[in-house]
Amino acid sequence: MxxxxxxxxxxxxxxxxxxxxxxxxxxxxxxxxxxxxxxxxxxxxxxxxxxxxxxxxxxxxxxxxxxxxxxxxxxxxxxxxxxxxxxxxxxxxxxxxxxxxxxxxxxxxxxxxxxxxxxxxxxxxxxxxxxxxxxxxxxxxxxxxxxxxxxxxxxxxxxxxxxxxxxxxxxxxxxxxxxxxxxxxxxxxxxxxxxxxxxxxxxxxxxxxxxxxxxxxxxxxxxxxxxxxxxxxxxxxxxxxxxxxxxxxxxxxxxxxxxxxxxxxxxxxxxxxxxxxxxxxxxxxxxxxxxxxxxxxxxxxxxxxxxxxxxxxxxxxxxxxxxxxxxxxxxxxxxxxxIWPDSVAPFDVGLINLRVGDQATDAACAALYEQMANAGLDPLYDDTDNRAGGKFALADLIGLPWQLIVGPRGLANGEVEIKKRASGERETLSMEAAINRLVAWREQVKERFGG
RNA sequence: CGGGGCAUGGCGCAGUCUGGUAGCGCACCUGGUUUGGGACCAGGGGGUCGCAAGUUCGAAUCUUGCUGCCCCGACCA
CATH class of the missing domain: 3.30.930.10 (Bira Bifunctional Protein; Domain 2)
Structure with missing residues (x-):
């Protein structure tokens, strides 16, 4: 979404x-x-x-x-x-x-x-x-x-x-x-x-x-x-x-x-x-x-x-x-x-575009959004033109388990940031590694809580 | 159901005591500058002040009645 x-x-x-x-x-x-x-x-x-x-x-x-x-x-x-x-x-x-x-x-x-x-x-x-x-x-x-x-x-x-x-x-x-x-x-x-x-x-x-x-x-x-x-x-x-x-x-x-x-x-x-x-x-x-x-x-x-x-x-x-x-x-x-339990969170991950309008950032977010959807993840993509602080605050407020943070600064090194809402831990890693991390998490949740 | 409190723009509030042009912050709209943890400047829109009656030259403000909502207690997924 x-x-x-x-x-x-x-x-x-x-x-x-x-x-x-x-x-x-x-x-x-x-x-x-x-x-x-x-x-x-x-x-x-x-x-x-x-x-x-x-x-x-x-x-x-x-x-x-x-x-x-x-x-x-x-x-x-x-x-x-x-x-x-x-x-x-x-x-x-x-x-x-x-x-x-x-x-x-x-x-x-x-x-x-x-x-x-x-x-x-x-x-x-x-x-x-x-x-x-x-x-x-x-x-x-x-x-x-x-x-x-x-x-x-x-x-x-x-x-x-x-x-x-x-x-x-x-x-x-x-x-x-x-x-x-x-x-x-x-x-x-x-x-x-x-x-x-x-x-x-x-x-x-x-x-x-x-x-x-x-x-x-x-x-x-x-x-x-x-x-x-x-x-x-x-x-x-x-x-x-x-x-x-x-x-x-x-x-x-x-x-x-x-x-x-x-x-x-x-x-x-x-x-x-x-x-x-x-x-x-x-x-x-x-x-x-x-x-x-x-x-x-x-x-x-x-x-x-x-x-x-x-x-x-x-x-x-x-x-x-x-x-x-x-x-x-x-x-x-x-x-x-x-902070939602993983099993009932309204979305799996908040995809945060820090610079809507920046071509590289928009393209990276679009790609990530599609990859997540294809991998069975349910992302909420913050594609609004709000400022970074507002987006972080919103993501924290609605409590999605993960935030995937994408901005020009990290992208310059081919990297994005991933944040776990519950613990606040952040990690910088490649786009591919970030997706893999989320997919692995999804599998774990299914294993632990799934039907 | 007993006790207490509140009602002013979408949200948070001031103004009520002491009656005299309805105000602030956020949000919203337009333009510009910005942009990694809730930006800034300029301009703009939106409220018959919960409802009704009364007092008064004049009521958000005073009086009476009503309605809605919240909190504390006794009861319940």
């Missing part, structure tokens, strides 16, 4: 309403625009990152055996009356009426709707296990939206729903999602720690939150240092092996790890002092096992091998890609701007 043809409305100063780093940087980098309290438009750069986050989530859901569908944002109140949640959900649910004065709502979640789909088609245990998910906008009319897209009223959520014939296989489904979340956040380049959690209005008896540790997190977390050091299973993990998956979950849940709402001082004091990690975290994922809470009232039953009809056992599993984008920034930025 050429910057001169892109839409990247950056701001030199952060709007006053933005308090935390991620919110300020998302506004400064032209990623989002607030339209109303807790409601945002996603501009090209922000959308680019969110799509990449979505894609990682999607790939890991698919790998774990979940199947993608797409349910609507607008739901009928009748479904929610069946589960009893129409009255329970309270003012967080945005209620609307259509022209026929039918009660509708903007979905805050989809347990009722997916249960309705399930009961309409699935009648036999032979079709289980089943896990359906979608990635769709949700609306929760938060009392106090804040921190930009971190806690918006409208937000994108991946929500998966598992259906099983009995408690044991339902737990196995829960564990598969647990492991899939470990892999998902690992690929997103962050450490997200699973913690015992409250089940809240979703209900149920087993629940974990996944939290990215960051100073501006909204939850206080308490966990054993060992939990931070556990290895994340690689892409070859066999989701068909229930014992293996349960073993991984066992490893990850053995040590103490809870948020403040589930915190237990007695258990905590048993953790050796040197191993206690007390930090703040951002909730980016939440999984629930709730058995027959919805299937029972809504009549979602299947016939078992014994010929008896039983309510199906369910769980639900959420990740908020829009919030993840903000959380990644909270976890990765410095005074100059954002």
């Amino acid at each position: 050429k910057l001169s043809q892109y839409f990247l409305p950056v701001l030199k100063e952060a709007p006053r309403e933005a308090e935390i780093a991620s919110h300020q940087l998302m506004l400064r980098a032209g990623m989002v625009r607030q339209q109303s309290a807790g409601i945002y438009s996603w501009l090209p750069l922000g959308l680019n990152v969110m799509r990449k986050v979505e894609q990682v989530v999607r790939e890991e859901q698919n790998r774990a055996g979940a199947i993608e569908v797409l349910m609507p944002t607008i739901q009928s109140a009748d479904l929610w009356r069946e589960s009893g949640r129409y009255d329970d959900y309270g003012r967080e649910m945005l209620r609307i009426q259509d022209r026929h004065e039918r009660d509708m709502l903007f979905g805050p979640t989809n347990e009722e709707m997916i249960t309705d789909i399930f009961r309409a088609y699935v009648k036999s245990y032979k079709n289980l296990p089943l896990n359906l998910y979608h990635i769709q906008w949700k609306f929760r009319d938060e009392v106090r939206p804040r921190f930009g897209v971190m806690r918006g009223r409208e937000f994108l959520m991946k929500d998966a729903y598992s259906f099983d014939i009995d408690e044991a296989s339902s737990r196995a489904a829960y564990y598969r999602m647990f492991v899939s979340y470990l892999r998902t956040f690992d690929r997103l380049g962050v450490k997200a720690v699973p913690m015992r959690a409250d089940t809240g209005p979703i209900g149920g008896d087993l629940s974990h939150e996944f939290l990215i540790l960051a100073d501006t997190g909204e939850s206080e977390v308490f966990c054993h240092a060992d939990t931070m050091k556990l290895p994340v299973p690689d892409r070859t993990v066999d989701y068909g092996d229930d014992a293996l998956i349960a073993g991984i979950v066992d490893d990850w849940t053995r040590a103490y790890a809870r948020t403040d709402e589930m915190h237990d001082e007695a258990l905590w004091s048993a953790v050796p002092e040197g191993d206690r990690v007390n930090a703040r975290g951002i909730e980016v994922g939440h999984i629930f096992h709730f058995g027959t809470k919805y299937s029972q009232p809504m009549g979602a039953t299947v016939t078992g091998p014994d010929g008896k009809e039983t309510p199906v056992f369910m769980g639900s599993y959420g990740i908020g890609p829009s919030r993840v984008v903000a959380a990644l920034i909270e976890a990765g930025h410095d005074d100059d701007g954002i």
Whole structure:
């Protein structure tokens, strides 16, 4: 992409309403625009990152055996009356009426709707296990939206729903999602720690939150240092092996790890002092096992091998890609701007032409741009006639992993400069060596984080 | 939902106390000189000061009501 043809409305100063780093940087980098309290438009750069986050989530859901569908944002109140949640959900649910004065709502979640789909088609245990998910906008009319897209009223959520014939296989489904979340956040380049959690209005008896540790997190977390050091299973993990998956979950849940709402001082004091990690975290994922809470009232039953009809056992599993984008920034930025994880950076490299209009420099940049594209790299070419300082500042702000800096001075020796955004390291080398370096990096990223 | 605060051009702000021609920086447009970490000179465009009512000869400024937004707390992907 050429910057001169892109839409990247950056701001030199952060709007006053933005308090935390991620919110300020998302506004400064032209990623989002607030339209109303807790409601945002996603501009090209922000959308680019969110799509990449979505894609990682999607790939890991698919790998774990979940199947993608797409349910609507607008739901009928009748479904929610069946589960009893129409009255329970309270003012967080945005209620609307259509022209026929039918009660509708903007979905805050989809347990009722997916249960309705399930009961309409699935009648036999032979079709289980089943896990359906979608990635769709949700609306929760938060009392106090804040921190930009971190806690918006409208937000994108991946929500998966598992259906099983009995408690044991339902737990196995829960564990598969647990492991899939470990892999998902690992690929997103962050450490997200699973913690015992409250089940809240979703209900149920087993629940974990996944939290990215960051100073501006909204939850206080308490966990054993060992939990931070556990290895994340690689892409070859066999989701068909229930014992293996349960073993991984066992490893990850053995040590103490809870948020403040589930915190237990007695258990905590048993953790050796040197191993206690007390930090703040951002909730980016939440999984629930709730058995027959919805299937029972809504009549979602299947016939078992014994010929008896039983309510199906369910769980639900959420990740908020829009919030993840903000959380990644909270976890990765410095005074100059954002530092994206390699796996979701909006572009691989910023190609910086220091002297637009200079024939040799323009020609070198054009050649590099083409070579990168041919090599499967995704560059953002700053071909504007801004001055060098402005271009460097922009590149640092939007946080691309690499900057490839091309100017007449280096070009006189046939050289360009390459800078790693995260470390600030720079190196001067030939054009060919620079491209090779980037291609090698790309391969590494694929190997480490790729699908 | 309780408490606090803000609203003046795209962004950041001054002006409000003490009523009298709406201003500054950045950004934007034109011309010129520049060009390796946010250039300089000259010229230019853009705001019925959140909305409504009131007080007044006169309101960004005073009064009342409303709306929007932000922050702190209790709740949530």
